[in-house]
Amino acid sequence: MGQAMSVKLLALATLLPLAGAQTASIAPPRSAPLHPWVSECKDWDEWDKSGPPFKVYGNTWYVGTCGISALLVTGPRGHVLIDSGTDAGAEAVLANVARAGFKPRDIKVLLSSHEHFDHVGGMARLQQATGAKVLASPVAASVLRTGKDSAEDPQAGMHKPMRPVAKVSLLRNGQAVRVGPLALTPVFTPGHTPGATSWRWQSCEGADCKTIVYADSLSPVSRDDYRFSDHPAYLAAFQRSADRIEAIGCDILIAPHPSASSMRALLQGGGLASVGSRPCEAHARTVRANLMLRLIKEKQPR
Ligand SMILES: [Zn+2]
Numbered sequence: 001m002g003q004a005m006s007v008k009l010l011a012l013a014t015l016l017p018l019a020g021a022q023t024a025s026i027a028p029p030r031s032a033p034l035h036p037w038v039s040e041c042k043d044w045d046e047w048d049k050s051g052p053p054f055k056v057y058g059n060t061w062y063v064g065t066c067g068i069s070a071l072l073v074t075g076p077r078g079h080v081l082i083d084s085g086t087d088a089g090a091e092a093v094l095a096n097v098a099r100a101g102f103k104p105r106d107i108k109v110l111l112s113s114h115e116h117f118d119h120v121g122g123m124a125r126l127q128q129a130t131g132a133k134v135l136a137s138p139v140a141a142s143v144l145r146t147g148k149d150s151a152e153d154p155q156a157g158m159h160k161p162m163r164p165v166a167k168v169s170l171l172r173n174g175q176a177v178r179v180g181p182l183a184l185t186p187v188f189t190p191g192h193t194p195g196a197t198s199w200r201w202q203s204c205e206g207a208d209c210k211t212i213v214y215a216d217s218l219s220p221v222s223r224d225d226y227r228f229s230d231h232p233a234y235l236a237a238f239q240r241s242a243d244r245i246e247a248i249g250c251d252i253l254i255a256p257h258p259s260a261s262s263m264r265a266l267l268q269g270g271g272l273a274s275v276g277s278r279p280c281e282a283h284a285r286t287v288r289a290n291l292m293l294r295l296i297k298e299k300q301p302r
Contacts, residue, residue: 035267041066043259047118048089053096056272057210057252058203059182063096065089068118069256069263071214072097073201077180078108081126082199082214083119083256087163090122094129108179110134111171111186113216113256114196115143115150117162124163134168135177137188139195141168152194152234154222171197189245191238191287192217200248210273213250213280217257218242218287220294227298228291238291246284253279 041051045066053063056071063081064070070083070093079102084090097104107130112120115136123144127134139150147164149156176183184201199214218241220228228235252272255261261283266272 037062037066038264038267041258041264043264044257045259047086048092050092050095053100054267055100056203056254057212058205060201060203060212061100061102062254062258063093063100064258065092067257069113069214069254069258070096071254072100072102072107073182073184073203074102075180075182077182079106080109080111080177080179080182080184081107081130081132082111082184083113084110084122084126086118086121087125088122089118090125090129093122094126104130107132109177111177111184111199112136112140112144112197113199113214114193115140115153116155116193117159119256120144120165121162124165127165127167134165135171136168137171137173137186137195137197139190140193140197141170141195143195144168150194154220154226154228155193156223158223187244187248189216189218189241190234191241191291192219192221194234196241198245198248200250210251211249212252212254213245213248214254214256215245215261215280215283217255217260218245218291219260220291229295229298235295239288242284242287242291245287246281248280249278250280253283255283 036052037054047065047067049066051066053061056062059074061072063072065085068085068089070085073080085093094104110126110132136144143150144165145168147162149159171186173186173188176185184199187198187200189196189198196216198216202209202211253261
């Protein structure tokens with residue numbers, strides 16, 4: 001090694017720590033880039049605010065708004081869409097189906113979580129736009145057909161009527177809805193509403209398959225004069241719904257209000273399929289705790 005070279009190396013060696021320190025002070029923090037949905041949507045965001053669609057896992061896509069979930073499960077013989085969002089939000093859902101690279105006319109079946117306007121208010125619009133078959137639980141089907149809440153609904157009388165859906169076929173609890181190779185199983189989970197339905201299916205990436213559950217709202221919300229404790233049969237069914245969710249077992253759980261299943265936090269943490277967690281069991285625990293709190297409140301003098 002010549003002298004000139006060793007001087008150069010020495011200079012470089014003395015410069016390196018300084019260069020390193022400078023780089024450290026000006027470089028952006030080394031964290032993963034924000035997921036597009038996380039950067040555009042807030043927790044408990046507005047129901048009709050459009051947010052970007054994204055792949056949940058395999059052939060399952062999130063096509064909902066920032067505040068209301070809608071899921072597209074795609075297949076070679078046609079797709080299934082669960083939930084429409086509100087009447088206005090349905091336009092954002094349709095746009096997201098196209099943005100994700102799919103044709104609304106290829107949706108063959110429309111399903112839903114529960115019969116409230118924030119989740120099915122746009123179903124008539126989606127039925128028109130897609131020509132798809134609408135399927136719902138018996139109670140939810142009559143709400144969809146009339147546009148009016150069922151009398152048994154703890155929130156009956158609180159909502160404006162929805163646009164009626166022309167033709168609704170009935171689901172049977174546990175009997176899978178099939179479109180080509182797709183099979184989505186309805187699990188009736190009454191409680192938040194009498195016709196509430198959760199959904200279970202598998203999506204695969206290569207040989208790695210995940211069980212996805214779209215767990216319907218099981219929040220004990222009602223109008224002011226309603227007490228769950230005054231309706232023992234309804235309350236027992238509500239409690240059984242938590243058992244059903246616990247028994248399903250799932251790798252990915254999504255709720256009709258994305259923040260109810262911590263969607264932002266999970267996406268920020270790397271994805272909805274968190275390794276080693278038991279989201280269905282955890283969800284059932286939360287549901288039971290909220291219901292217990294509600295029943296304690298109902299015992300207090302009004
Ligand atoms: Zn609701």
